[in-house]
Amino acid sequence: MSNNKLHVNRIHLHFLLKQMIRIRRFEERCVTLYNEEKIRGFLHLYNGEEAIAVGVMQALTAQDAVLATYREHGHALARGLSMDIVMAEMFGKASGCSGGRGGSMHLFDSSQRFYGGSAIVAGALPIAVGIALADKMLQNQAVTCCFFGDGAVAEGEFHESLNLAKLWQLPILFICENNLYAMGTALELEQSNQKIHLKAASYGLASQVIDGMNVVDVEAAAKLACSAIRNGAGPHFIECQTYRFRGHSMFDTQLYRNNDEVEQWKKKGPLIQLTQWLKDNHQIESDELQAIELAVDKEIDAAVRSADAAEIEPVENLLKHVYTEVSHG
Amino acid sequence: MSNNKLHVNRIHLHFLLKQMIRIRRFEERCVTLYNEEKIRGFLHLYNGEEAIAVGVMQALTAQDAVLATYREHGHALARGLSMDIVMAEMFGKASGCSGGRGGSMHLFDSSQRFYGGSAIVAGALPIAVGIALADKMLQNQAVTCCFFGDGAVAEGEFHESLNLAKLWQLPILFICENNLYAMGTALELEQSNQKIHLKAASYGLASQVIDGMNVVDVEAAAKLACSAIRNGAGPHFIECQTYRFRGHSMFDTQLYRNNDEVEQWKKKGPLIQLTQWLKDNHQIESDELQAIELAVDKEIDAAVRSADAAEIEPVENLLKHVYTEVSHG
């Protein structure tokens, strides 16, 4: 499967597969729940891109910080947020990971240093720079990992953040999920230079492009980058080439791409790729795969049930959390 | 003097020298006038950088558009705005090129397609992109030339503009006046990668770095770039290496650099360089030089006199030019 093999073993590969299946099936259930109007707002799904969040998270420790976009269910789950609190959040319930105030685009869990969930394209990058700056100043041995899309690269905030990160030699891992489209706008209409990793290199960052459909490659690249960062090598940039299998959000008629293209990419999908390799190499039995799928479905069912049953935040608390409740002065 | 010689002749070189002397002496007079409180607000002088505006303007036609920064007296004069209207503007008079409303940082002359005079660092770049876009759409054979400093390169608006310019293959000439400082912040504290022209190249722009102290080099590079642009080659980028001989503005104690550095650069100054070459090659007589200086001083004196005598805008007109005076609807 990969030249860049780590000490991957059967158990770890099964774990990676399970993580990706968790995300894929979670997203599929979200579609149903959206159609049932249990989930509302904008809903952006991660189908096809699972290998990135799952692979990268393997390189991170509990001390590290993670920031993502509005397409962040996968990152939240891979980071370790329970399905229960993520699902409850999307149901708008008080037990949701953001108290029902954030929804699909704003999942948070500060206990896991999971800092969202940002719906302004490129808007989390400067924040990531700041978190890394704080960790550096406080001499925390932490990496800040920031995920964003190819579209974000055109934003001024991207430019400013990369410059600052390198200038200050901060411990950041930038992960660009290049899925070739920003909503309906293809990469070649977004970027005068479509080689995103080269653009990052122009700031002096260590930068590379990898197959974002191959979870082992992603894990390997992220681990190398993180260990360099931990050794003081400054920010790293990884462009992960990937594709989203579904529309941008639930409101996308996908006029801008043809089905052939989608089908071609689906064949290279991260779940298919890993499953096939495991099967070809006799590293997984059908019943093992079924067991994984069953466990995942149970987990999702339980999350849906608990979200359904959860309480909503009392309306009296509408103004809560705008400011910290303290007295001072 | 330069390997990049054009068909330069004596008359043209005298003309270039005179233009640079006009700017230098104009700026020196501004210092006096500022101290006399005839000129107010922020005053940013162009001493040391004259070769850039003068050299580049030689490549432009009346159809071309020009945008500059708050350090734009030189550009205005080199573009052809009369000293009278520029000086009157800085005196805050109604006859000023912006009706007294703009001041030193906001010189305009739409009859010369001189679109200011912008006091937000990098703020004129998107506008330049738009003017070039309009010219392209209207099939005007015009180049838009946009001047800005090394500090502007760190701004998001720089990044967005370069990408758009190349993506849309627009007729723009970007001139970066790299004088090594953004106010008191040295280039190495501004840019993780200090090779600005390489950064521009990362967007796919044709890009080069030149000696901004050598007016003939500047003219040559600008002419080549403009002819390429006029032939449809898309945006070009020229980084001109230069130095400002005075403080950032009139409020600068210059704690951030030492005098040695300033003196070193002064020796490479554009006026000294060209004058010396002309003398060494017997291309200028002392009386010719004197005649130029005399003419320039006369021009400046006249401008000061006329600005002094000019009327101020009646206060009743305070609200004029906020909106166009038309009736519609």
Added chain:
Amino acid sequence: MDKITFREASRAGIAEALKDDSRVFLIGEDVGRYGGCYAVSKGLLDSFGAQRIIDAPLAEAGFVGAGIGAAIGGMRPIVEIMTVNFSLLALDQIINNAATLRHMSGGQISVPVVIRMSCGAGKQLAAQHSHSFEGLYAHIPGLKVLYPGTIGDARYMLKMALDDPDPVIIFEHVMLYNMEAELPEKQTIAPMEKAVIRRTGHDLSIITWGGCLYKAMDAAEQLKTLGIDAEVVDLRCLRPLDRVTILDSVRRTHKALIVDESWKSGGMSAEVSATIAELGLWYLDAPINRVCSAEVPIPYAYHLEQASLPQVAQIIAVAKQMMEPFNASIRDPL
């Protein structure tokens, strides 16, 4: 006559402008191939081609500034910022350039750009996607600010904006796009800078605009059944503000209730109130009231989101209160 939606009305206005004037083009994120984030521009790429319907990269300062520059250069750009939330990234260009260039240049430079943006809450999009910033824009000299709240205005205000030589901002509330009504005749549409009384009444003036207009109309309808005859003033244009129409209405009704989807503190509602307190104080028989959004970043959960926004029931409740003789009395400061 057939009904059309607000979305279709907006689209027809854009199409007409593109047809009538070769200097007009539409630029914005996903206006072309995707068909527009809220489908307003759907189909226009097919009709007008990629030269005139331009998909911009994610670079709000860049392409909005480019629109401003193109206007200076002689074109008549319609710039679409996907939503007002992202317009913060372009605010420097809009305020420091579009709004000032004419003045700073002593009248030499015209910036005939039109910038459209969707805005408002109600779709559970949470704090970063639900802003109402029209008050912020209406604060800026050099800009004009329109906010159509009817099908007729959605259809015809764009043309007026394009005919204006100065920069015009147009807001379109996301909850209005599916609203349907018959399209009125063009001649019946008031000039863009005039407020319009959408419903006459003599008991109180409900002053509103854009996304809250239909709520005010609903409330007025229900108030009628309670014997309260509310007048509804639709501002339509927030800068310049048609103070005459506001004052004229309050002079007749003696009571002013302002309905505004932005946060109460320092929103557009404050300026309407201040106008009356300054120029029409003696008309008043009751304190001016404002029904606005709660002072909270808009939450995702449906019940919280709805609780944070102005609602018909609230308008009715406050209006009723205002009609009670002594209720004009002092309440506790918030």
Added chain:
Amino acid sequence: MDKITFREASRAGIAEALKDDSRVFLIGEDVGRYGGCYAVSKGLLDSFGAQRIIDAPLAEAGFVGAGIGAAIGGMRPIVEIMTVNFSLLALDQIINNAATLRHMSGGQISVPVVIRMSCGAGKQLAAQHSHSFEGLYAHIPGLKVLYPGTIGDARYMLKMALDDPDPVIIFEHVMLYNMEAELPEKQTIAPMEKAVIRRTGHDLSIITWGGCLYKAMDAAEQLKTLGIDAEVVDLRCLRPLDRVTILDSVRRTHKALIVDESWKSGGMSAEVSATIAELGLWYLDAPINRVCSAEVPIPYAYHLEQASLPQVAQIIAVAKQMMEPFNASIRDPL
């Protein structure tokens, strides 16, 4: 006791914070080697070193966002935006991130960042360098907005802001930096969210803050000689707004005159007026008046700039008018 300038007071506040708390650092354009655009931070680099006095590149969204992130990460950054004019480039970070993260995360994330910026007009810096946007910031739930107008507040409010767990914006008017006065004792300084009556009076309340405070005090002094006893209320904190103190003053004086350097339409003055019209209408013996900047991008020429800004003479003239019995009558709408 010796006098110190507003600039020195600000600097002393910053120095104290740096000394007392190792989590505090100052970041902004030219705060270090250059000594600060308005020399506020001059000398601090020498005392505290480049790790704590950080010269940022020209990247307002970037370094302001970085300050927000560093606050989330456990530091106590003081971010200096050179002037409010450039803060438009960072507004997305301030509004969409700093102001919302606590709420969007259901209370999990604190953003204890302090953002200082100079602001205001009077130095002939023209349209792009003379803004007063405090009203805009005061509109945003999740932010607190301070605007010191005295030496004491310049000296001590920063500490209160840093002690606050939420994002605080501090404005410093460029014309105040050279103002001199004796430094009051720390204990005499009111809590940051309280308005302070700087001068008591019973004829009318002049409500103002920041850059206009000394103008209001001047005017009150002169009005005294005309037999008019004006009270001057210094708001100090524009969000949350101390409505109680405003209303309390107007209840006693029955007249409210608001002085604000931002443009009149939709500025902070509007909210103050609306507060009174809503909650204190029956206190009023005259229409609420506002003396604000003219609705024009601030011009360069001295006489035009001065004509565009609120002036002492204007405050006096309007105050006098307000004291005349029937002048409370209706004037022409603007």
